[in-house]
Amino acid sequence: MAERMGFFTDTSVCIGCKACEVACKEWNDVPDDGFVFRATSYDNTGSLGADTWRHVAFIEQDGRWLMSSDVCKHCTQAACLDVCPTGALFRTEFDTVVVQPDICNGCGYCVPACPYGVIDRRERDGRAWKCTMCYDRLRGGMEPACAKACPTDSIQFGPLDELRERAEARVERLHADGVLEARLYGESPDDGVGGDGAFFLLLDEPETYGLPPDPVVTTRDLPDMWRWAGGAALTLAGAVAVSFLRVSFPRVPFLQASFLRRR
């Protein structure tokens, strides 16, 4: 496997130009997402989805206008990939998470599984779509289209380890400059998804940007879930067995009555 590649999106230098959104669509031939005036600041594409793989959020606050370009996190422990029944989602040699459209059968299971609400099913073709981290470009030795287009280097692409170091330094720098609200999001390998392959520098709480404050890969609890399901299955079997016992509830008069009247 090649080195793990990823994104560090430094929202403190994002100018909200949406070049990333457009470049992504252009390169990946993603269809438009409808023409809806949303009246949510300058955001008219709303959120990440099957037809928007980079999404620039605009948050108006007192004296501040936060802009942030969101993308699939390419989680270390990716729920979408874990739950995909067909193997359409796979982990590439760059340690990114990619859907193979020819294998995806549109079961839609990955959609609610993703703790970030990233992947979605395109109703037009009934398949799931999301950022591929420009797998084709990566294989060709090129950086992803969105990073390439970003004029201010808000989107930085590179080996994840390097990016993490750079991000640490950037936060320190911002803190030193008095921007105490700067914080990293998704960079820690100890978080609920084992760290994001695409992480962010934010200037406010994640939820302000529409990001979950403490996401956990749902499959972390899966063994437990199977255990509880096993218990329930056995209980079910047991309950059926009990139902056939003639004297199972001798002391409950009306139950007994019904049982006695069999045959």
Add this chain to the structure above:
Amino acid sequence: MARRQDEMVPEAGFRSYYGQPVIKPPIWHEPHMPAYLYLGGLSGAASVLAATAHLSGHERLGAASRMAAFVGASAGSVFLVTELGRPERFLNMLRLLKFTSPMSVGSWTLAAHGGLTAIAAAAAVTPLLPAPMVSRILPGCLGGRVLPFIGDASAMASAVTGPIMATYTAVLLADTAVPAWHEAYRELPFLFAGSALASAGAVGMLSTPRAEAAPARASAALGAVMETAAGIVMESRLGLEGEPYRRGKAGLLMKASRVLTLGGGLLAPIAGRSRALTALSGLAITAGALCTRFGLLEAGRTSAADPRYTVVPQRERAEARRLTVVPDPAAPPP
């Protein structure tokens, strides 16, 4: 500018991006998905009922349950395939078996279970068909001796796949980021199992002469109690994430389901007294089981659509963790 956001989300201290969901709501369609969940559960529990009936000599109940298991599995598959859009897409489900994917496990289970229940049901119906017809379809010995044997074996085997069928769907829902589902992963299997059992019991009592249907009634009653108990525990244990089960359309469906299931279940033990009671109990339970499925899906949707259910518990979790961690002096103030 902060104000506009606050107007949208009145809850103090909770912020969101224009009130938009953080996660994607499940995109499964209605009625396909709830119908599948109901039918799958029914089929699963019915096959256990069928096997046990066979072993204990309740042949009528056994045959009826075999049929219920078969119809449940096959009709359920139809709904599932419709949900996918194109039938051949179901085949992709069987490209591999993935234990991290409840849907993969479920698909294999459904495939196996569906096959088994089909054979079991075939064996159950052959004796009822006119012999010439049977011999026209099946080679002589098959119809006469082999099929009943294979049928019985399949019915026994389906008693193993059945409970998985009835409960994997709970894992299917729980293994998502949908707060109302994920957080309920302990109770959901019992809820599903109970509901499945009640459904199978109901179908059993509706389709078997009252005299032979006592175990079905018992199952129905036990299932109803189990489902209700699981539901109560779930809702009391879940905090904010349980709210969607109580509010709005999902709340109505879950309440209806509670009343119907419990009502039908409590009626079941005495339903043997009359046809009317049997019908009332059986139909109430069935309706209750359907309401449960629709309610669950709706609650999931609601809990995914409102960012509060995602954000608030996560924020609390993060805060709690932060408080237990030694504060880093360099860290920014919260």
Add this chain to the structure above:
Amino acid sequence: MAECHPVGYQWVMEARDRGAKVFHIDPHFTRTSATVDRYLPIRAGTDIVLLGALINHVLANELDFREYVLAYTNAATIISARYRDTEDLDGLFSGFDPETRRYDPASWSYEGDEPGEGEPREGGIRHAEAAGSDSYGARGAGASAQPPADPTLRHPRCVYQILKRHFARYTPERVAELCGISEEEFAELAEAITANSGRERTTAWVYSVGWTQHSVGVQYIRAASILQLLLGNMGRPGGGIMALRGHASIQGSTDIPTLFNLLPGYIAMPHALRHDGLDHYLEQEGADTGYWGNRRSYLVSLLKAWWGDAATEDNDFCFGYLPRLTGDHSHYATVMGQIDGTVKGYFVVGENPAVGSANGKAQRLGLANLDWLVVRDLTLVETATFWKDAPELETGELRTEDIGTEVFFMPAASHVEKEGTFTNTQRLLQWREKALDPPGDCRSDLWFYYHLGKLIRQRLGGDRIDRPVMELTWDYPEEGEHREPSAAAVLREINGTGPDGRALSSLRQLKPDGSTTCGCWIYCGVYAGEVNQAARRRPGSEQSWIAPEWGWAWPANRRILYNRASADPDGRPWSERKAYVWWDADKGLWTGLDIPDFDEHMPPDYRPPEGARAEAALAGTDPFIMQSDGKGWLFVPSGLSDGPLPAHYEPHESPVPNTLYGQRANPARRILDRPENPYNPPMSSRFPYVFTTYRLTEHHTAGGMSRPLPYLAELQPAPFCEVSPRLAAEVGLVNGGWATIVTARTAIELRVLVTERVRPLRIAGKVVHQIGVPYHWGYGGGGMVTGDVPNDLMPIVLDPNVFIQESKAGTCDILPGRRPHGRALLDLIERYRHG
């Protein structure tokens, strides 16, 4: 800048990262405001008050860079005793004729330089006629090279003292009162720019159409120039006033102009009545001292490039073949001519006036009254389809069956489908390869004009009147199936050739005798050594930070103009930090990081002999070599139509009076008071709100290049207005709902974005609400997202120097809900007009 020049803005972000403090002054909070250190909201149309107060702050506190000011500006120069300032005349300068509403600039002259009776003077009336001042950016108005001066700056009529008096009333209190910028905010700005100017540091100003599209637009830039000269920020790295240009090569199309009043290289277009022959023209137009003193070489080389062997000394090098001005042939005058029926045919090439120009209705009425119209565009823009979808059809003002205009639509190749150069905002020519063939019948503009020219020549004969066309050099190599003329050959022709037929390498080689050719003197050298210098793409990382081998900058590949000013009068860098070019006494040469914008060999102690001409008439300390006196002009003795100094005037339409002077608006502004172009009365309670238009990153100008593209259209899918929550509450506007904006021209409906990014301002004691409207939408044009045309609201009011429309500050009313349609719309406007 982040909105409209996002790629260039990365360098602002980088500068900030390196510690630069960035202010943004704008009526509404934009993506730029979001990413700077300090945002200052200002009432649209009041920047001269702010800039004037900064100038006053510098002068009153003697914070100017005195050494620089004394050596490099005309601060010490004495002005004619006939000059009267706005201080004396309550807002007018001397020389104003209320009858014609024009200035006679004679009294603005340097002392001793006043023109005699009847002698023409550049600027004022003459330039008001045909935007003549437009060409003074570089052409250099005539003024004496060695005017009387007082280096102590104490003479009451020296520029410095005039400036002091003129700006004295521009105080922080006035800024608060008129701009809505508080005194504390002003103090912060003033402190920042003065602290950041001087030997060691420089401050840059960046502007674009937020400053130009006003009836006093040119004077906005003048005000900034004065400030920058006083602080020593001109001709130095990190200084200057950066004009962010518009369309991708709009700089190129002023250098080699699409403007009616200019020839290539800012040479004035000859006038039919004023110029007899070449000599007469050269005598009248421009100064003899400074680099314009060589204008004969520039013009003769141009004529040689155009008419080749036909151009000889004997026939004035075909000077007589040049077209002549007879007056104002600017865009808006032409549209009025269309309405009046005097303009019969029209070429619209790469423009969409039905949507992009002020007063859309007047534009369309003009188009509908033509005999023929040629539109060359990438898509069927509204200008080509007005006859079937203009809003006037709905109101009954136009009927398709009555429109006689024959429309020819010629599909154009886009920038990726042809080769050639772009000249960017930094004067950088960059060669672009063709990426793919244009589809179908689409052809490049070069192809169109070249083959059109060939067809015309086929139809012309040997008549005398045909000779200007028949004798043109019209013989570029043709390539490929469609016989595409070679763009490289055109660039080489622009570069020019010497007597040996080889490409010239420097504009200094241009000769007045016809032995050289050059299509645009400032571009001479772009093909030096027979190499396309504009095609150079050596990465910045492989060369000095000046990056001289990336593209080619005019003139002579200089990256900073007037960079002699980066060194002190003795030729030493002002500071090590800011060293850029300097005099190397040992070698007897100007040298440095950039190419010196100065005669390489002229020592700092050079003093011109009596009667010297051209560059030899300037001293070794005169950096502003295009000026006749080599000085940066704090005071402009000639060349402007509306005054030698900037003064604040209210926009033509404004809700408040001018509290600075009795004169309310720019007295010399161009107004077209006609039925098609009614105005909102100033200070009218019917039109109580300030209204400004601007761009969005997501769209491009009149939308022909963005509305038809789904990836852009979806990002901003509907025309909208931005209003403050307070105005929304007062008027009943709902976020996401509809609003109708009304002016005397028409009413349009748009969606509402309620945002605290727009702030009400307290102006002269009352709350003034501003409404912001991005102007990109139109009714058709193949757009996936259509809507009413914001420009239908705009009046035609023009700056008198360059004839740009005032589209940044006007008044309007706003109503909740959608507008009426058909006749009812006209009724609504009638009610508003007659109140």
